[in-house]
Amino acid sequence: MTQAKQPIIQIRNVSKRFGKVTAVDNISLDILAGEFFVLLGPSGCGKTTLLRMIAGFEMPTEGQIFIDGQDMSLVPPNKRPVNMVFQSYAVFPHMNVTDNVGYGLRIAGVSKGEIRDRVAEALELVKLGGFEDRMPDQMSGGQRQRVALARSLVMRPKVLLLDEPLSALDAKLRAQMQFELADLQDKVGITFVTVTHDQDEALSMASRVAVINKGEVAQLAPPADLYEYPANRFVADFVGSVNIFEGKLTLDEPDKAAVDCPGLGKIYLNHGVTGPHGADVWVALRPEKIYLHVPGEGKAVRAAAQDAPDGHNLARGTIKGMSYLGDITLYEIQLDGGQMIRVSRPNLSRHDQEDFTWDDKVSMHWRADSPVVLLS
C-alpha cells in the first residue's frame, strides 16, 4: 500500500437543492487516493445525490467538487476521470459481455487489439472468463454486476463509484462480494467510493466511512472508530445496535467522568469526556458490552470488574424477551427503573442459552471503558 495519501476527491461546501428540498447540505470532505470510502446513511439522506454529483449526473447548487485537483463544475459526466457501477447495473441489454465491457474503449477510439486484451484482462479480474459471448439476459444478477464492474474498471478510472453495489444480491452472495470488492480494490489500487445504507457493508469494506444524515456528515471515521467512538446519537444508533440513556454529567476530569442516568443508574468512565459540567448528556452502551450475572458466579464476575467505585456501572432488571440467534442470545431486560435495555450474550458453550429464562431477575454490569458519553 502506498503511504502517500493525497486527496483524489475534494468536496467543498457542496449543497444540492431540488426545489424546496435540500438533499445535500453544505458538505465538505476529502476522499484520499487509494482508499475504500463509504457513504453510509438511511435512504433519502443525500448520499446517492452526493455520489451522482461526483459522477456529474447532478450539478451542485452550491460549492465545488475537485477530482485530482481539477474543478469539475463545468465538466460533463463523459469527460470525468471517474466511472460508476449503477445500482441497477445498467448493463446494455443489446450487447454481449465483450461488447458491454469494451463499450467505453470503443468510444474512446482505442485500437481493436488493445480493446481485446484489456477486456480479457478485466473479465479475468472479475472472474467472468468464459462468459465473453453471453447476453445479459442469460446471466444472473451477480454476474451482471461483475459485467458492470469490469466495464468500469477497464476504463482505468481514477475513482470508481459504486451505488448500492450489493443491495440486489442475496445474503450469501452479498457476504462473498463484500470480500471480493475489498480484494479487488486492493488489487487494482483504484479509489472506490461506495454508497450504502447497510452498516455491515460499510464496516466490512471501508477504510473510512462518512455517515450522512439529512444531507450532512454526521461523522467521518474508520469503521472501528465509528462503532466504538460514535460522535452523536444518530451515529451510535445507526451503526450497530445500542442502548441510549439520558443523564447529567456530574464529574468530568481528565482521567474519569461520571454520569447520573435516572433510567439506568450511576455511570462511571475511566476517561474524561470534556463536556460542560451538569449538562444533559446521553450515554450509549452496546448490548455486547453488558455482562449478565449468572446466579452463583455473580460475585466472581463482579470481583473481576473492580474498575468503578461501588454502586456504579451496575443495574438490575427482569428478562422480558429473549431471542436465540445461534451464536448469541439477545435479551430484552426491563430495568427496575422501568426502561428497557438490550443485552447480547455469546453462547460460548452449548448450554449457555439455558442459563436464563423469561421473568428471571438478573443483575448486570459493564466496564468503565464501555459507555460512550454523547453530547448531541
Next chain:
Amino acid sequence: MSGALQDWKSQKKPFAAVVTAPVFWLALFFVAPMAIVWLYSFGQNAGPADIEISGTLDNYKRATEWLYVSIFLKSFAVAGLTTLLCLIIGFPVAMAITFAAPKWRPWLLLGIMLPFWTNLLIRTYALMALMGTNGYMNKGLAGLWEGASWLRTLVGMQPLDAWTPVQLLYNNFAVVLGLVYVHLPFMVLPLYSALDRLDKSLIEASLDLGAGHLKTFMQIVVPLAAPGIVAGVMITLIPALGAYLTPDLMGGTDSQMIANVIERQFKRANDWPFGAALSFLLIYAMFILIAFQSMRSNKVKAA
C-alpha cells in the same frame, strides 16, 4: 376464472362460450364480405347491377397497366415519406415526453391523443382552412412579407412586389403534410412506450463511459427503442398506404393515391370487379409488409 381461460384446452365449454360470439361476428361481418369481394375480383360486369363471377384474371391483368402500377408506386412513396417524416418529428416528441417531469407527462400525452377524439373530416377541413390561399398560414406569410418590404423602404430600398398567396393546398405537399398530421400520434405513442420502458441508467452509463449525447443516442437509445420504431413504422405506413380522405380533400389532380382510384371504381366507374382486384392487391402488399416485420421480430427473438 382466468385459470379457466388459460387452460382452454382442458376447459372447452367455457372457452367455447366466450369465443363463439366474436368468431361468429368476424365470420359474418368480416370474412364473408371480404370473400365476396375477393370473388368479385375474378368476375366481370354483366349488367348495371349484376356481376358474373367467371374466374377471369382480366382485372388483375388490367391492374398491371402502368397507369395503375405508377399509382401504386406513388402511394408507396407518399406513405413512405409520410412515415419517415413522422419518425423524424415523432422521435424528439416521444423523447421530450419521456424525459418531461412526471406531472407534465399525462398532459403531454393527452395533447398527442386529443386529435383522435375529433372527427378526421373536421380535422382535415380545419387544416385546409389553415392552409387555404386566404388561410392563416398565408396571412402570416403575407404579414412577414409586408414587414420585410417595410424594412426595405426604411433603408431606402425599393419595396417588394405585392404579396401573391402561396398555393399550399391541392398538391402533393398538402397530401404529405395532411398525412403526417393525421398519423403522427400513431408514431409517437409506440415510440413513447418503448422509450418509457428504457432504463434511464443505461443512458447515464453510456455517458459515464465517455460517450457523448449523439453516440449515446445512436448506440443505446435507438437500438433499444427498435421495437417501438418498427411498431410505429408499421402502424403509420399501413394506414397511410390506404389513405383516402386526405388525398381526396387536400390533393390535386395529380396526387390521387390508390385508395382514391379504388373508390372511383366502386362508385363513378361502377366497375366493382376491377375495384375488388385493386383492393386485394393493396391488401396483399400490406400482408407482405406485416410478414416481413414478424419474420424480423422472430429473428430478433431467436438471436
